[in-house]
Amino acid sequence: MKLLQQFPKTVAWVMLLVLLSLWEGCVQWLDFSPLVLPAPSLVVAALWRGLITGYLWPHMAQTALELVLGLGLGCSLGFLGGVVLGESALTRRLLMPYVVTSQVVPKLALVPLFIVWFGFGTTPTVVITALICFFPLLENTMTGLEHVDAQRLELFRMLGASRSQTLWRLKIPACLPGIWAGIRVAVVLALVGAVVGEFVGSSKGLGALIIATQGSMDTPLMFAVLFLITLMGLVTYHITLALERYALRTYVRKGNVE
Amino acid sequence: MTPALDSPFLNLQGVSYTYPGWPPVVQGVDWRLARGAFHCLVGRSGCGKTTLLKLAAGLLQPDSGGVWLDGQAVTQPSPMAGFVFQSPTLLDWLTIWDNVLLPAQLRGKVSGKLSGLVGQKVRDKAATLLDAMGLSAYAQQYPYQLSGGQQSRVAIARALVLDPAVLLMDEPFAALDAITREELQMELLNLCRSQNSTVMFVTHDITEAVFLADRVVVMDRGVMTRDVAIDLPRPRTGAVRYSVEFNQLCAHLRAAMDVGAP
Numbered sequence: 078m079k080l081l082q083q084f085p086k087t088v089a090w091v092m093l094l095v096l097l098s099l100w101e102g103c104v105q106w107l108d109f110s111p112l113v114l115p116a117p118s119l120v121v122a123a124l125w126r127g128l129i130t131g132y133l134w135p136h137m138a139q140t141a142l143e144l145v146l147g148l149g150l151g152c153s154l155g156f157l158g159g160v161v162l163g164e165s166a167l168t169r170r171l172l173m174p175y176v177v178t179s180q181v182v183p184k185l186a187l188v189p190l191f192i193v194w195f196g197f198g199t200t201p202t203v204v205i206t207a208l209i210c211f212f213p214l215l216e217n218t219m220t221g222l223e224h225v226d227a228q229r230l231e232l233f234r235m236l237g238a239s240r241s242q243t244l245w246r247l248k249i250p251a252c253l254p255g256i257w258a259g260i261r262v263a264v265v266l267a268l269v270g271a272v273v274g275e276f277v278g279s280s281k282g283l284g285a286l287i288i289a290t291q292g293s294m295d296t297p298l299m300f301a302v303l304f305l306i307t308l309m310g311l312v313t314y315h316i317t318l319a320l321e322r323y324a325l326r327t328y329v330r331k332g333n334v335e
Numbered sequence: 336m337t338p339a340l341d342s343p344f345l346n347l348q349g350v351s352y353t354y355p356g357w358p359p360v361v362q363g364v365d366w367r368l369a370r371g372a373f374h375c376l377v378g379r380s381g382c383g384k385t386t387l388l389k390l391a392a393g394l395l396q397p398d399s400g401g402v403w404l405d406g407q408a409v410t411q412p413s414p415m416a417g418f419v420f421q422s423p424t425l426l427d428w429l430t431i432w433d434n435v436l437l438p439a440q441l442r443g444k445v446s447g448k449l450s451g452l453v454g455q456k457v458r459d460k461a462a463t464l465l466d467a468m469g470l471s472a473y474a475q476q477y478p479y480q481l482s483g484g485q486q487s488r489v490a491i492a493r494a495l496v497l498d499p500a501v502l503l504m505d506e507p508f509a510a511l512d513a514i515t516r517e518e519l520q521m522e523l524l525n526l527c528r529s530q531n532s533t534v535m536f537v538t539h540d541i542t543e544a545v546f547l548a549d550r551v552v553v554m555d556r557g558v559m560t561r562d563v564a565i566d567l568p569r570p571r572t573g574a575v576r577y578s579v580e581f582n583q584l585c586a587h588l589r590a591a592m593d594v595g596a597p
Contacts, residue, residue: 228424231394235418236441246441250428327477328427 115297124301137305139282143199143271144313147206152263155211156256159218164244169219176215184208185270188277202274202282209270210263217259221252254328257321264317268310283309343367344533345391345501349400352386360386362557363400368501373527373534375544377588378554384537385421385505387554391535392418392503405500414442417494419504423486425478425493432474435461435492442497457496464492468522484515491523501533508543517573520547524571541592545584546571553591561591 081088097117103109104116111119127133162169162176184205191201225248233243249256275284283302290299345368352361360383368374378384389395391402393409393416402409404416412418417438425434433440439457465471468488478486487507494502508516524547527534538544544551545565553561565584567575575581 226424228420228422229426231389232418232420232424233441234394235392235412235416236438237412237414238441242441247426250426253428327479329479 112294112296115300119297120300120304123295123297124304127298127301133286133302133305136281136283136286136302137309139199139279140271140275140284140306140309143202143206143274143282144267144309146199146203147271148210148263148267150203151207151210151267152214152260154207155214155259155263156218158211159215160222160244160249162215163219163222163248176212180212185273188274192278198279198281201278202271202284205274205278206267206270209266213259213262213266214256217255218252221255222248225251254325257325261314261317261321264313265310268306268313272306344370344405345535346403347387347391347400348403350387350390350397350402351399352383352390352395352397360557361390361397364554364557364559366552366559366562368533368535369549370533371531372549373524373547374536375548375551376535376537376554377539377541377544377551377592379592380539382554383557384539384554388503388505388535388537392416394418414497415500417497417499417502419490419494419502419507421506421509423478423483423490425486425489427478430475430477431465431470431481431489432461434478434489435465435496437493438497460498461492461496464495464526467526468492484511484519487511487519488522491519491526495526495530495532498530499532501535502527504534504536506538509538509540516543521571521573523547528570541585541588542576542581545581545588546576551588553588555592555594560594561588563588563591 101116101118104114109116115123124133162172187208188201188205191204195201195204229247229251230243233247238246271282272284272287275282276288279285283306286302287299290296290302347364347366350361350364350366351359353359364387366387376384376387386395390397391409393402393412396410404413407413425431426437429437436457439454439461462471465474468491470485470488470492473481473485478489481489490507494504508519511519520543526532534547536544536547545567548565551561551563551565552559553563563584567578567580567584
Protein backbone atom coordinates (compact mmCIF):
# COMPACT_ATOMS: atom_id res chain seq x y z
CA MET A 78 0.00 0.00 0.00
CA LYS A 79 2.81 2.35 0.95
CA LEU A 80 4.55 1.64 -2.35
CA LEU A 81 1.34 2.42 -4.22
CA GLN A 82 0.98 5.77 -2.48
CA GLN A 83 4.59 6.75 -3.07
CA PHE A 84 4.96 5.73 -6.69
CA PRO A 85 1.45 5.39 -8.12
CA LYS A 86 2.65 5.78 -11.72
CA THR A 87 5.43 3.20 -11.45
CA VAL A 88 3.03 0.75 -9.83
CA ALA A 89 0.51 1.31 -12.64
CA TRP A 90 3.14 0.56 -15.30
CA VAL A 91 4.37 -2.53 -13.41
CA MET A 92 0.78 -3.76 -13.19
CA LEU A 93 0.36 -3.32 -16.96
CA LEU A 94 3.51 -5.34 -17.57
CA VAL A 95 2.32 -8.07 -15.19
CA LEU A 96 -1.06 -8.27 -16.93
CA LEU A 97 0.53 -8.40 -20.38
CA SER A 98 2.93 -11.14 -19.21
CA LEU A 99 0.02 -13.11 -17.74
CA TRP A 100 -1.82 -12.78 -21.06
CA GLU A 101 1.29 -13.88 -22.99
CA GLY A 102 1.91 -16.77 -20.54
CA CYS A 103 -1.66 -18.05 -20.63
CA VAL A 104 -1.82 -17.98 -24.42
CA GLN A 105 1.50 -19.86 -24.72
CA TRP A 106 0.72 -22.33 -21.97
CA LEU A 107 -2.86 -23.12 -23.01
CA ASP A 108 -1.81 -23.09 -26.65
CA PHE A 109 -4.61 -20.75 -27.79
CA SER A 110 -5.11 -20.30 -31.48
CA PRO A 111 -3.96 -16.80 -32.53
CA LEU A 112 -7.23 -16.64 -34.47
CA VAL A 113 -9.13 -16.44 -31.19
CA LEU A 114 -6.74 -14.67 -28.86
CA PRO A 115 -3.33 -13.67 -30.17
CA ALA A 116 -0.46 -13.21 -27.74
CA PRO A 117 0.57 -9.61 -27.07
CA SER A 118 3.88 -10.27 -28.82
CA LEU A 119 2.02 -11.19 -32.00
CA VAL A 120 -0.14 -8.05 -31.76
CA VAL A 121 2.93 -5.86 -31.30
CA ALA A 122 4.59 -7.54 -34.28
CA ALA A 123 1.50 -6.96 -36.44
CA LEU A 124 1.30 -3.34 -35.34
CA TRP A 125 4.98 -2.76 -36.01
CA ARG A 126 4.79 -4.38 -39.43
CA GLY A 127 1.71 -2.29 -40.29
CA LEU A 128 3.42 0.90 -39.24
CA ILE A 129 6.80 0.44 -40.94
CA THR A 130 5.34 -0.88 -44.19
CA GLY A 131 3.05 2.17 -44.20
CA TYR A 132 -0.02 -0.04 -44.47
CA LEU A 133 -1.81 1.46 -41.44
CA TRP A 134 -1.07 5.14 -42.01
CA PRO A 135 -3.67 5.91 -44.73
CA HIS A 136 -6.35 4.21 -42.64
CA MET A 137 -5.39 6.23 -39.55
CA ALA A 138 -5.38 9.43 -41.60
CA GLN A 139 -8.81 8.61 -43.00
CA THR A 140 -10.35 8.03 -39.55
CA ALA A 141 -8.63 11.12 -38.14
CA LEU A 142 -9.96 13.21 -41.03
CA GLU A 143 -13.52 11.98 -40.50
CA LEU A 144 -13.19 12.54 -36.79
CA VAL A 145 -12.00 16.14 -37.18
CA LEU A 146 -14.49 17.05 -39.93
CA GLY A 147 -17.40 15.40 -38.10
CA LEU A 148 -16.46 17.01 -34.78
CA GLY A 149 -16.03 20.45 -36.33
CA LEU A 150 -19.24 20.30 -38.30
CA GLY A 151 -21.36 18.72 -35.55
CA CYS A 152 -20.07 20.96 -32.76
CA SER A 153 -20.50 24.17 -34.80
CA LEU A 154 -24.03 23.30 -35.86
CA GLY A 155 -24.92 22.08 -32.36
CA PHE A 156 -23.63 25.33 -30.89
CA LEU A 157 -25.58 27.45 -33.39
CA GLY A 158 -28.73 25.39 -32.81
CA GLY A 159 -28.27 25.74 -29.06
CA VAL A 160 -27.96 29.53 -29.38
CA VAL A 161 -31.12 29.75 -31.50
CA LEU A 162 -33.15 27.50 -29.18
CA GLY A 163 -31.70 29.06 -26.02
CA GLU A 164 -32.45 32.62 -27.13
CA SER A 165 -35.94 32.20 -28.49
CA ALA A 166 -38.62 30.63 -26.32
CA LEU A 167 -40.90 30.42 -29.35
CA THR A 168 -38.52 28.31 -31.45
CA ARG A 169 -37.83 26.22 -28.39
CA ARG A 170 -41.50 25.42 -27.89
CA LEU A 171 -41.87 24.74 -31.60
CA LEU A 172 -38.78 22.58 -32.16
CA MET A 173 -38.09 20.87 -28.83
CA PRO A 174 -40.38 17.87 -29.50
CA TYR A 175 -38.52 17.21 -32.75
CA VAL A 176 -35.15 17.62 -31.06
CA VAL A 177 -36.09 15.14 -28.32
CA THR A 178 -37.46 12.64 -30.83
CA SER A 179 -34.38 12.80 -33.04
CA GLN A 180 -32.22 12.39 -29.92
CA VAL A 181 -33.90 9.07 -29.20
CA VAL A 182 -33.42 7.69 -32.74
CA PRO A 183 -30.39 5.37 -32.65
CA LYS A 184 -28.24 7.44 -34.97
CA LEU A 185 -25.91 4.62 -35.98
CA ALA A 186 -28.91 2.87 -37.49
CA LEU A 187 -29.03 5.68 -40.04
CA VAL A 188 -25.65 4.82 -41.63
CA PRO A 189 -27.20 2.54 -44.31
CA LEU A 190 -29.62 5.32 -45.22
CA PHE A 191 -26.78 7.84 -45.47
CA ILE A 192 -24.94 5.51 -47.84
CA VAL A 193 -28.01 5.60 -50.05
CA TRP A 194 -28.04 9.39 -49.86
CA PHE A 195 -24.38 10.31 -49.95
CA GLY A 196 -22.76 7.28 -51.57
CA PHE A 197 -19.94 5.12 -50.33
CA GLY A 198 -16.89 6.80 -48.75
CA THR A 199 -16.01 9.70 -46.50
CA THR A 200 -19.25 11.69 -46.60
CA PRO A 201 -21.70 9.32 -44.85
CA THR A 202 -19.20 8.74 -42.03
CA VAL A 203 -18.58 12.46 -41.57
CA VAL A 204 -22.34 13.08 -41.53
CA ILE A 205 -23.00 10.40 -38.91
CA THR A 206 -20.11 11.67 -36.76
CA ALA A 207 -21.44 15.22 -37.01
CA LEU A 208 -24.95 14.07 -36.12
CA ILE A 209 -23.66 12.33 -33.02
CA CYS A 210 -21.68 15.43 -31.91
CA PHE A 211 -24.60 17.74 -32.62
CA PHE A 212 -26.79 16.88 -29.65
CA PRO A 213 -24.47 17.23 -26.66
CA LEU A 214 -23.49 20.69 -27.92
CA LEU A 215 -27.09 21.72 -28.62
CA GLU A 216 -28.24 20.50 -25.23
CA ASN A 217 -25.42 22.09 -23.22
CA THR A 218 -25.46 25.43 -25.06
CA MET A 219 -29.23 25.73 -24.75
CA THR A 220 -29.29 24.83 -21.03
CA GLY A 221 -26.35 27.15 -20.35
CA LEU A 222 -28.03 30.12 -22.03
CA GLU A 223 -31.18 29.59 -19.99
CA HIS A 224 -29.32 29.49 -16.67
CA VAL A 225 -27.20 32.64 -16.74
CA ASP A 226 -26.91 34.27 -13.31
CA ALA A 227 -29.87 36.65 -12.79
CA GLN A 228 -27.73 39.33 -11.14
CA ARG A 229 -25.34 39.43 -14.11
CA LEU A 230 -28.33 39.82 -16.43
CA GLU A 231 -29.55 42.73 -14.30
CA LEU A 232 -26.09 44.27 -14.48
CA PHE A 233 -26.25 44.16 -18.27
CA ARG A 234 -29.77 45.64 -18.27
CA MET A 235 -28.53 48.38 -15.95
CA LEU A 236 -25.70 49.13 -18.37
CA GLY A 237 -28.14 49.45 -21.24
CA ALA A 238 -26.74 46.44 -23.12
CA SER A 239 -28.51 45.41 -26.33
CA ARG A 240 -29.73 41.87 -26.84
CA SER A 241 -26.76 40.90 -29.00
CA GLN A 242 -24.32 42.49 -26.53
CA THR A 243 -25.92 40.48 -23.74
CA LEU A 244 -25.65 37.31 -25.83
CA TRP A 245 -22.05 37.67 -26.99
CA ARG A 246 -20.51 39.45 -24.03
CA LEU A 247 -22.39 37.78 -21.19
CA LYS A 248 -24.43 34.69 -21.98
CA ILE A 249 -22.04 32.81 -24.26
CA PRO A 250 -18.90 33.48 -22.20
CA ALA A 251 -20.86 32.58 -19.06
CA CYS A 252 -21.95 29.20 -20.42
CA LEU A 253 -18.54 28.35 -21.87
CA PRO A 254 -17.82 25.77 -19.12
CA GLY A 255 -21.01 23.92 -20.08
CA ILE A 256 -20.17 24.16 -23.78
CA TRP A 257 -16.75 22.63 -23.14
CA ALA A 258 -18.32 19.82 -21.12
CA GLY A 259 -20.47 19.17 -24.20
CA ILE A 260 -17.41 19.12 -26.47
CA ARG A 261 -15.75 16.57 -24.17
CA VAL A 262 -18.76 14.28 -24.45
CA ALA A 263 -18.89 14.85 -28.22
CA VAL A 264 -15.23 13.89 -28.69
CA VAL A 265 -15.74 10.47 -27.10
CA LEU A 266 -18.94 9.81 -29.05
CA ALA A 267 -17.42 11.06 -32.32
CA LEU A 268 -14.87 8.26 -32.43
CA VAL A 269 -17.65 5.68 -32.05
CA GLY A 270 -19.49 7.39 -34.91
CA ALA A 271 -16.47 7.44 -37.19
CA VAL A 272 -15.48 3.80 -36.59
CA VAL A 273 -18.99 2.36 -36.83
CA GLY A 274 -19.69 4.52 -39.88
CA GLU A 275 -16.65 2.95 -41.56
CA PHE A 276 -17.86 -0.56 -40.67
CA VAL A 277 -20.66 -0.14 -43.16
CA GLY A 278 -19.94 2.80 -45.37
CA SER A 279 -16.27 2.77 -46.28
CA SER A 280 -13.38 0.68 -47.51
CA LYS A 281 -10.81 2.96 -45.90
CA GLY A 282 -10.23 3.85 -42.26
CA LEU A 283 -9.64 1.93 -39.06
CA GLY A 284 -13.27 0.79 -38.83
CA ALA A 285 -13.18 -0.59 -42.37
CA LEU A 286 -9.88 -2.28 -41.53
CA ILE A 287 -11.49 -4.12 -38.61
CA ILE A 288 -14.08 -5.55 -40.97
CA ALA A 289 -11.32 -6.45 -43.44
CA THR A 290 -9.22 -8.24 -40.79
CA GLN A 291 -12.32 -10.14 -39.74
CA GLY A 292 -12.74 -11.32 -43.32
CA SER A 293 -9.10 -12.36 -43.65
CA MET A 294 -9.06 -13.86 -40.12
CA ASP A 295 -6.08 -11.69 -39.21
CA THR A 296 -6.92 -11.38 -35.51
CA PRO A 297 -3.48 -10.02 -34.45
CA LEU A 298 -3.92 -7.09 -36.87
CA MET A 299 -7.47 -6.57 -35.60
CA PHE A 300 -6.08 -6.21 -32.08
CA ALA A 301 -3.45 -3.80 -33.37
CA VAL A 302 -6.19 -1.67 -34.98
CA LEU A 303 -8.25 -1.74 -31.77
CA PHE A 304 -5.17 -0.50 -29.95
CA LEU A 305 -4.77 2.35 -32.46
CA ILE A 306 -8.42 3.37 -32.13
CA THR A 307 -8.09 3.49 -28.35
CA LEU A 308 -4.90 5.50 -28.66
CA MET A 309 -6.58 7.93 -31.05
CA GLY A 310 -9.47 8.37 -28.59
CA LEU A 311 -7.11 9.03 -25.68
CA VAL A 312 -5.04 11.55 -27.62
CA THR A 313 -8.13 13.46 -28.84
CA TYR A 314 -9.63 13.47 -25.36
CA HIS A 315 -6.49 14.83 -23.77
CA ILE A 316 -6.04 17.49 -26.44
CA THR A 317 -9.63 18.57 -25.71
CA LEU A 318 -8.95 18.64 -21.97
CA ALA A 319 -5.86 20.80 -22.50
CA LEU A 320 -7.77 23.22 -24.76
CA GLU A 321 -10.60 23.37 -22.23
CA ARG A 322 -8.21 24.11 -19.37
CA TYR A 323 -6.65 26.89 -21.41
CA ALA A 324 -9.98 28.40 -22.47
CA LEU A 325 -11.38 28.32 -18.93
CA ARG A 326 -8.18 29.28 -17.11
CA THR A 327 -9.71 32.43 -15.62
CA TYR A 328 -13.02 30.86 -14.62
CA VAL A 329 -13.77 30.12 -11.01
CA ARG A 330 -13.62 26.36 -10.66
CA LYS A 331 -16.83 24.74 -9.58
CA GLY A 332 -15.37 21.25 -9.26
CA ASN A 333 -16.61 19.91 -12.59
CA VAL A 334 -13.42 20.53 -14.50
CA GLU A 335 -10.99 17.68 -14.07
CA MET B 336 -21.67 69.80 0.06
CA THR B 337 -24.94 71.58 0.72
CA PRO B 338 -27.92 69.32 0.14
CA ALA B 339 -30.84 71.28 -1.29
CA LEU B 340 -33.88 69.45 -0.03
CA ASP B 341 -36.41 71.71 -1.73
CA SER B 342 -35.45 70.41 -5.19
CA PRO B 343 -34.96 66.65 -4.85
CA PHE B 344 -32.49 65.10 -7.26
CA LEU B 345 -34.00 61.63 -7.12
CA ASN B 346 -37.69 61.74 -6.41
CA LEU B 347 -39.96 58.77 -5.65
CA GLN B 348 -43.65 59.59 -5.39
CA GLY B 349 -46.34 57.18 -4.23
CA VAL B 350 -44.37 54.22 -5.51
CA SER B 351 -45.99 50.79 -5.14
CA TYR B 352 -44.91 47.43 -6.47
CA THR B 353 -46.28 43.90 -6.30
CA TYR B 354 -44.65 40.74 -7.65
CA PRO B 355 -47.36 38.71 -9.37
CA GLY B 356 -48.95 36.29 -6.95
CA TRP B 357 -47.51 37.89 -3.80
CA PRO B 358 -48.68 40.54 -1.34
CA PRO B 359 -47.42 44.06 -2.20
CA VAL B 360 -43.71 44.55 -1.36
CA VAL B 361 -43.58 48.33 -1.72
CA GLN B 362 -46.64 50.42 -0.82
CA GLY B 363 -46.95 54.12 -1.53
CA VAL B 364 -43.38 55.18 -0.80
CA ASP B 365 -42.58 58.91 -1.04
CA TRP B 366 -38.87 59.61 -0.87
CA ARG B 367 -36.97 62.72 -1.91
CA LEU B 368 -33.20 62.39 -2.18
CA ALA B 369 -31.15 65.59 -2.12
CA ARG B 370 -28.38 66.15 -4.65
CA GLY B 371 -24.93 65.28 -3.38
CA ALA B 372 -26.21 63.65 -0.20
CA PHE B 373 -25.66 60.11 1.08
CA HIS B 374 -28.95 58.35 1.79
CA CYS B 375 -29.22 55.00 3.54
CA LEU B 376 -32.22 52.71 3.57
CA VAL B 377 -32.42 50.27 6.47
CA GLY B 378 -34.95 47.60 7.28
CA ARG B 379 -35.40 43.94 8.06
CA SER B 380 -34.90 41.22 5.46
CA GLY B 381 -37.81 41.07 3.05
CA CYS B 382 -39.15 44.54 3.84
CA GLY B 383 -38.83 45.65 0.22
CA LYS B 384 -35.52 47.56 0.37
CA THR B 385 -33.98 45.90 -2.67
CA THR B 386 -37.23 46.19 -4.63
CA LEU B 387 -37.37 49.92 -3.89
CA LEU B 388 -33.76 50.27 -5.07
CA LYS B 389 -34.54 48.44 -8.30
CA LEU B 390 -37.56 50.70 -8.82
CA ALA B 391 -35.31 53.74 -8.39
CA ALA B 392 -32.84 52.20 -10.86
CA GLY B 393 -35.51 51.63 -13.49
CA LEU B 394 -34.89 47.86 -13.42
CA LEU B 395 -38.51 47.48 -12.26
CA GLN B 396 -41.48 49.67 -13.18
CA PRO B 397 -43.83 50.73 -10.34
CA ASP B 398 -47.48 49.60 -10.48
CA SER B 399 -48.46 53.09 -9.38
CA GLY B 400 -46.56 56.29 -8.64
CA GLY B 401 -43.38 57.35 -10.37
CA VAL B 402 -39.64 57.90 -10.17
CA TRP B 403 -37.89 61.05 -11.41
CA LEU B 404 -34.16 61.53 -11.71
CA ASP B 405 -33.11 65.16 -12.11
CA GLY B 406 -36.60 66.02 -13.31
CA GLN B 407 -36.80 63.20 -15.86
CA ALA B 408 -39.11 60.23 -15.44
CA VAL B 409 -37.20 56.95 -15.04
CA THR B 410 -38.81 54.35 -17.29
CA GLN B 411 -35.76 52.23 -18.04
CA PRO B 412 -32.27 51.81 -16.54
CA SER B 413 -30.69 55.23 -16.79
CA PRO B 414 -27.13 55.86 -17.95
CA MET B 415 -27.01 58.49 -15.19
CA ALA B 416 -27.21 55.80 -12.51
CA GLY B 417 -24.51 53.41 -11.34
CA PHE B 418 -25.58 50.20 -9.62
CA VAL B 419 -23.60 48.03 -7.17
CA PHE B 420 -25.07 44.61 -6.44
CA GLN B 421 -25.00 42.45 -3.32
CA SER B 422 -22.17 40.37 -4.75
CA PRO B 423 -19.42 41.91 -6.90
CA THR B 424 -20.87 40.30 -10.09
CA LEU B 425 -17.60 40.59 -11.98
CA LEU B 426 -17.14 38.72 -15.25
CA ASP B 427 -14.70 35.81 -14.79
CA TRP B 428 -13.38 36.03 -18.34
CA LEU B 429 -12.37 39.71 -18.31
CA THR B 430 -9.36 41.31 -16.64
CA ILE B 431 -9.98 43.76 -13.79
CA TRP B 432 -9.26 46.59 -16.22
CA ASP B 433 -11.84 45.34 -18.73
CA ASN B 434 -14.35 44.71 -15.95
CA VAL B 435 -14.07 48.33 -14.83
CA LEU B 436 -14.40 49.54 -18.42
CA LEU B 437 -17.38 47.27 -19.17
CA PRO B 438 -20.02 50.06 -18.83
CA ALA B 439 -18.09 52.20 -21.31
CA GLN B 440 -17.66 49.24 -23.68
CA LEU B 441 -21.37 48.44 -23.65
CA ARG B 442 -22.37 52.05 -24.16
CA GLY B 443 -19.90 52.35 -27.01
CA LYS B 444 -17.69 54.92 -25.36
CA VAL B 445 -14.49 52.95 -25.81
CA SER B 446 -13.85 51.45 -29.21
CA GLY B 447 -11.64 48.42 -29.55
CA LYS B 448 -8.66 50.65 -30.23
CA LEU B 449 -7.16 52.99 -27.69
CA SER B 450 -8.17 56.12 -29.51
CA GLY B 451 -10.76 58.87 -29.23
CA LEU B 452 -11.02 61.67 -26.76
CA VAL B 453 -14.02 60.27 -24.90
CA GLY B 454 -12.35 56.88 -24.67
CA GLN B 455 -9.20 58.46 -23.28
CA LYS B 456 -11.23 60.30 -20.64
CA VAL B 457 -12.95 57.09 -19.52
CA ARG B 458 -9.65 55.24 -19.38
CA ASP B 459 -8.09 58.01 -17.31
CA LYS B 460 -11.07 57.82 -14.98
CA ALA B 461 -10.73 54.03 -14.66
CA ALA B 462 -7.04 54.39 -13.86
CA THR B 463 -7.78 57.06 -11.24
CA LEU B 464 -10.44 54.91 -9.59
CA LEU B 465 -8.24 51.80 -9.50
CA ASP B 466 -5.44 53.90 -8.09
CA ALA B 467 -7.70 55.40 -5.40
CA MET B 468 -8.69 51.87 -4.35
CA GLY B 469 -5.14 50.54 -4.36
CA LEU B 470 -5.82 48.17 -7.24
CA SER B 471 -3.53 49.58 -9.94
CA ALA B 472 -1.22 46.59 -9.66
CA TYR B 473 -4.14 44.22 -10.31
CA ALA B 474 -5.40 45.79 -13.53
CA GLN B 475 -4.27 42.89 -15.72
CA GLN B 476 -5.29 40.17 -13.23
CA TYR B 477 -8.54 38.22 -13.35
CA PRO B 478 -11.30 38.32 -10.70
CA TYR B 479 -10.46 34.87 -9.29
CA GLN B 480 -7.03 36.19 -8.31
CA LEU B 481 -8.54 38.87 -6.01
CA SER B 482 -9.90 38.69 -2.47
CA GLY B 483 -13.56 39.38 -1.72
CA GLY B 484 -12.82 42.92 -0.54
CA GLN B 485 -10.82 43.69 -3.68
CA GLN B 486 -13.61 42.34 -5.87
CA SER B 487 -16.08 44.65 -4.10
CA ARG B 488 -13.75 47.58 -4.79
CA VAL B 489 -13.67 46.66 -8.48
CA ALA B 490 -17.49 46.56 -8.52
CA ILE B 491 -17.59 50.09 -7.06
CA ALA B 492 -15.01 51.34 -9.56
CA ARG B 493 -17.11 49.83 -12.38
CA ALA B 494 -20.21 51.63 -11.10
CA LEU B 495 -18.38 54.96 -10.94
CA VAL B 496 -16.42 54.82 -14.19
CA LEU B 497 -18.97 56.75 -16.28
CA ASP B 498 -19.38 59.46 -13.63
CA PRO B 499 -22.97 58.57 -12.73
CA ALA B 500 -25.05 61.31 -11.16
CA VAL B 501 -26.48 58.84 -8.69
CA LEU B 502 -25.02 55.69 -7.19
CA LEU B 503 -27.42 52.92 -6.16
CA MET B 504 -25.96 50.30 -3.83
CA ASP B 505 -27.60 47.10 -2.62
CA GLU B 506 -25.85 45.84 0.55
CA PRO B 507 -22.52 45.78 -1.29
CA PHE B 508 -20.47 45.05 1.84
CA ALA B 509 -22.75 42.48 3.48
CA ALA B 510 -20.50 39.52 2.69
CA LEU B 511 -17.23 41.10 3.87
CA ASP B 512 -15.45 40.75 7.20
CA ALA B 513 -15.81 43.63 9.69
CA ILE B 514 -12.38 45.20 9.13
CA THR B 515 -12.55 45.09 5.33
CA ARG B 516 -16.06 46.52 5.55
CA GLU B 517 -14.87 49.51 7.59
CA GLU B 518 -12.02 50.14 5.14
CA LEU B 519 -14.41 50.08 2.22
CA GLN B 520 -16.88 52.38 3.98
CA MET B 521 -14.09 54.96 4.41
CA GLU B 522 -12.97 54.60 0.79
CA LEU B 523 -16.54 54.94 -0.44
CA LEU B 524 -17.09 58.11 1.61
CA ASN B 525 -13.88 59.64 0.26
CA LEU B 526 -14.79 58.79 -3.32
CA CYS B 527 -18.31 60.17 -2.97
CA ARG B 528 -16.99 63.37 -1.41
CA SER B 529 -14.51 63.94 -4.22
CA GLN B 530 -17.19 63.29 -6.87
CA ASN B 531 -20.09 64.92 -5.04
CA SER B 532 -22.20 61.80 -5.79
CA THR B 533 -25.77 61.33 -4.72
CA VAL B 534 -26.01 57.89 -3.11
CA MET B 535 -28.87 55.55 -2.28
CA PHE B 536 -27.42 52.80 -0.13
CA VAL B 537 -29.43 49.81 1.07
CA THR B 538 -28.23 47.94 4.15
CA HIS B 539 -29.58 45.98 7.10
CA ASP B 540 -26.70 47.12 9.32
CA ILE B 541 -27.72 50.16 11.40
CA THR B 542 -24.17 51.17 12.35
CA GLU B 543 -23.13 51.07 8.70
CA ALA B 544 -26.08 53.30 7.79
CA VAL B 545 -25.35 55.84 10.54
CA PHE B 546 -21.64 55.95 9.72
CA LEU B 547 -22.18 56.56 6.00
CA ALA B 548 -25.34 58.62 5.70
CA ASP B 549 -26.57 62.19 5.78
CA ARG B 550 -30.08 60.80 6.12
CA VAL B 551 -31.32 57.35 7.08
CA VAL B 552 -34.71 56.07 6.05
CA VAL B 553 -36.37 53.15 7.83
CA MET B 554 -38.60 50.77 5.92
CA ASP B 555 -40.96 48.19 7.35
CA ARG B 556 -43.16 45.78 5.37
CA GLY B 557 -43.16 47.91 2.24
CA VAL B 558 -43.81 51.24 3.98
CA MET B 559 -41.36 54.01 4.86
CA THR B 560 -41.70 54.60 8.57
CA ARG B 561 -38.96 57.10 9.45
CA ASP B 562 -36.58 59.60 7.83
CA VAL B 563 -33.79 60.59 10.22
CA ALA B 564 -31.13 63.26 9.65
CA ILE B 565 -27.63 62.21 10.75
CA ASP B 566 -25.88 65.34 12.02
CA LEU B 567 -22.50 63.82 12.67
CA PRO B 568 -19.48 65.89 11.58
CA ARG B 569 -17.79 65.26 8.22
CA PRO B 570 -15.36 63.98 7.14
CA ARG B 571 -16.19 60.96 9.26
CA THR B 572 -13.33 59.12 10.86
CA GLY B 573 -13.14 55.78 12.62
CA ALA B 574 -13.39 57.61 15.96
CA VAL B 575 -16.97 58.70 15.17
CA ARG B 576 -18.08 55.12 15.71
CA TYR B 577 -17.30 55.34 19.41
CA SER B 578 -18.91 58.73 20.08
CA VAL B 579 -22.00 59.13 22.24
CA GLU B 580 -24.02 60.79 19.46
CA PHE B 581 -23.27 57.91 17.10
CA ASN B 582 -24.55 55.33 19.56
CA GLN B 583 -27.60 57.40 20.42
CA LEU B 584 -28.52 57.58 16.73
CA CYS B 585 -28.05 53.82 16.38
CA ALA B 586 -30.26 53.18 19.41
CA HIS B 587 -32.87 55.59 18.07
CA LEU B 588 -32.98 53.83 14.68
CA ARG B 589 -33.02 50.42 16.31
CA ALA B 590 -36.07 51.48 18.31
CA ALA B 591 -37.69 52.84 15.14
CA MET B 592 -37.20 49.45 13.48
CA ASP B 593 -38.80 47.66 16.43
CA VAL B 594 -41.95 49.77 16.30
CA GLY B 595 -44.73 47.66 14.88
CA ALA B 596 -42.48 44.62 14.53
CA PRO B 597 -44.20 41.28 15.08
